[in-house]
Amino acid sequence: MNILILGAGFAGHTAALHLSHLVRDTAQITVVAPNNRFTWFPSLIWVGTGTMAPERVHFELAPVYEKLGITYVGGRAEIVAPDDRTVTVRLPNGSTQTIAYDFLLNATGPYLNFEGTPGLGPKCGTTQSVCSVEHATAARDAYLESVRAMERGQRQRLVVGVGHPAATCEGAAFEYVMNLDWDLRNRGLRDKADLVWLTNEPDPGDFGVDGVEAKKRGSVVTGKALVQMLFDESKIKPMIAAGVTKVEQGTITYDQVGVDPGTLDYDFAMLIPQFRGIPLKYVAHDGSDITEKMTLPNGFMRVDADYSAKAYDEYRAHDWPALYRSPSYDNVYAAGIAFAPPHPISRGKKTNAGTVIQATPPRTGMASGIMGRTVAYNIADQIAGREPSHHARMSEMPAACIASMGKSIWNGSAASIIMVPVVRDFEKYPEYGRDMDLCDLDVGIGGAWTKRLLHDAFMWKLQAKPGWQMIPE
Numbered sequence: 024m025n026i027l028i029l030g031a032g033f034a035g036h037t038a039a040l041h042l043s044h045l046v047r048d049t050a051q052i053t054v055v056a057p058n059n060r061f062t063w064f065p066s067l068i069w070v071g072t073g074t075m076a077p078e079r080v081h082f083e084l085a086p087v088y089e090k091l092g093i094t095y096v097g098g099r100a101e102i103v104a105p106d107d108r109t110v111t112v113r114l115p116n117g118s119t120q121t122i123a124y125d126f127l128l129n130a131t132g133p134y135l136n137f138e139g140t141p142g143l144g145p146k147c148g149t150t151q152s153v154c155s156v157e158h159a160t161a162a163r164d165a166y167l168e169s170v171r172a173m174e175r176g177q178r179q180r181l182v183v184g185v186g187h188p189a190a191t192c193e194g195a196a197f198e199y200v201m202n203l204d205w206d207l208r209n210r211g212l213r214d215k216a217d218l219v220w221l222t223n224e225p226d227p228g229d230f231g232v233d234g235v236e237a238k239k240r241g242s243v244v245t246g247k248a249l250v251q252m253l254f255d256e257s258k259i260k261p262m263i264a265a266g267v268t269k270v271e272q273g274t275i276t277y278d279q280v281g282v283d284p285g286t287l288d289y290d291f292a293m294l295i296p297q298f299r300g301i302p303l304k305y306v307a308h309d310g311s312d313i314t315e316k317m318t319l320p321n322g323f324m325r326v327d328a329d330y331s332a333k334a335y336d337e338y339r340a341h342d343w344p345a346l347y348r349s350p351s352y353d354n355v356y357a358a359g360i361a362f363a364p365p366h367p368i369s370r371g372k373k374t375n376a377g378t379v380i381q382a383t384p385p386r387t388g389m390a391s392g393i394m395g396r397t398v399a400y401n402i403a404d405q406i407a408g409r410e411p412s413h414h415a416r417m418s419e420m421p422a423a424c425i426a427s428m429g430k431s432i433w434n435g436s437a438a439s440i441i442m443v444p445v446v447r448d449f450e451k452y453p454e455y456g457r458d459m460d461l462c463d464l465d466v467g468i469g470g471a472w473t474k475r476l477l478h479d480a481f482m483w484k485l486q487a488k489p490g491w492q493m494i495p496e
């Protein structure tokens with residue numbers, strides 16, 4: 024049996040690790056990824072503020088795969104032929120290689136759609152991003168330039184958030200703005216900076232998951248109140264329910280719910296782009312293009328979800344996929360950011376000018392890892408002649424998120440959030456859609472320690488060092 028995994032990120036690499044354990048004797052596992060490295064994205068926030076060296080957030084994949092008996096192919100998947108069970112891969116020298124499979128996992132993560140917002144991103148020389156090691160390193164350099172300007176006495180406006188009305192990953196951007204605040208305070212420069220939080224979330228603390236609540240000493244506290252309090256304390260100006268529509272050197276054009284479209288000048292900006300699916304072409308046996316059958320228009324792969332159009336109040340927990348398997352091919356899966364969510368989790372809003380401002384569903388590292396593990400177990404089931412039996416709906420899955428607010432274990436802090444499940448299930452939990460005995464919200468130095476520990480624990484686990492199986496996703 025040949026198992027082919029496209030992508031070596033949170034979903035693909037986790038699946039590869041588990042498969043090497045589950046079916047090492049019965050299957051040949053091949054991983055295709057353009058870069059011979061795994062990136063621990065959560066710590067890119069610290070790279071982007073200059074508090075962690077870029078070399079500390081990634082490691083080489085090839086030696087890990089060699090140790091586990093996995094074949095690694097450095098290349099970029101381009102064409103998937105599910106009838107023929109092959110994938111065509113573009114190699115770095117420009118030639119192609121066709122790889123046959125019995126089981127396929129698409130775990131190619133996001134295409135960073137900077138082009139979706141005219142003028143956005145490092146290529147245009149305007150805004151920064153922290154979505155790769157290179158981007159975070161460039162963001163650090165641009166930020167430090169602003170720091171030098173402040174040291175010379177110049178006031179700077181730093182804008183952080185998302186760069187498209189339908190972007191996701193607001194949690195990472197939130198972490199970045201809080202780390203900038205912390206770093207500027209440590210440098211004694213906070214009074215020289217205007218920090219602006221520009222987001223498509225309908226409310227502060229929504230994070231694309233329709234917000235969070237927790238019970239504290241008998242009353243319910245909300246993520247909205249917590250984030251609002253943090254912004255008030257830190258004097259960060261929030262611009263909520265706003266979508267960036269264009270960027271020019273030094274100027275962001277946006278449309279915002281409840282007000283007329285406007286512009287905002289900036290000296291430094293870090294805006295996360297919209298995510299789309301990695302552009303893979305799917306072809307049938309006769310060579311015809313079946314990409315539309317296999318993916319949604321946003322490029323993410325269709326799996327066992329309910330994609331029928333519904334109003335927000337009709338969304339159901341069971342709309343979300345359980346197996347992450349293609350409805351057309353029972354040997355093809357998609358996990359992590361590569362799978363198409365059935366619909367948003369947050370409520371969208373419309374501006375006066377008619378722009379839909381919609382925070383789209385995050386598929387965080389933890390969720391992506393759980394999906395990768397689930398697919399690995401389901402493929403192992405199928406190889407053993409059983410029906411896939413492992414479920415990981417986002418409407419059943421817990422999520423723990425720690426947003427650091429300063430890297431130091433002495434004076435850093437973090438907002439820790441636990442939600443169970445990620446997507447609200449009002450049939451199971453009629454009041455809040457979540458298990459309020461398990462949901463939690465906290466701010467404190469303990470989270471900063473945990474975030475540092477997670478970095479080291481996962482860098483250990485993901486290099487398949489002894490005992491890696493003991494560390495959960």
Ligand SMILES: Cc1cc2nc3c(=O)[nH]c(=O)nc-3n(C[C@H](O)[C@H](O)[C@H](O)COP(=O)(O)OP(=O)(O)OC[C@H]3O[C@@H](n4cnc5c(N)ncnc54)[C@H](O)[C@@H]3O)c2cc1C
Pocket residue numbers: 029030031032033034035055056057058064065066067068098099100101130131132133153154155192195301358359360361386387388389390391424425
């Ligand atoms: C700055 C930042 C901070 C974050 N912080 C957190 C956090 O604190 N906690 C958390 O849970 N999540 C966090 N996330 C989110 C987390 O990183 C993502 O959810 C996770 O990376 C998604 O995993 P994935 O496997 O789907 O995609 P990725 O991890 O992006 O992996 C995709 C893989 O596919 C490869 N690939 C791309 N194109 C092709 C192709 N054509 N063929 C083959 N391979 C291809 C890529 O090279 C990569 O190996 C953060 C994200 C960012 C950007």
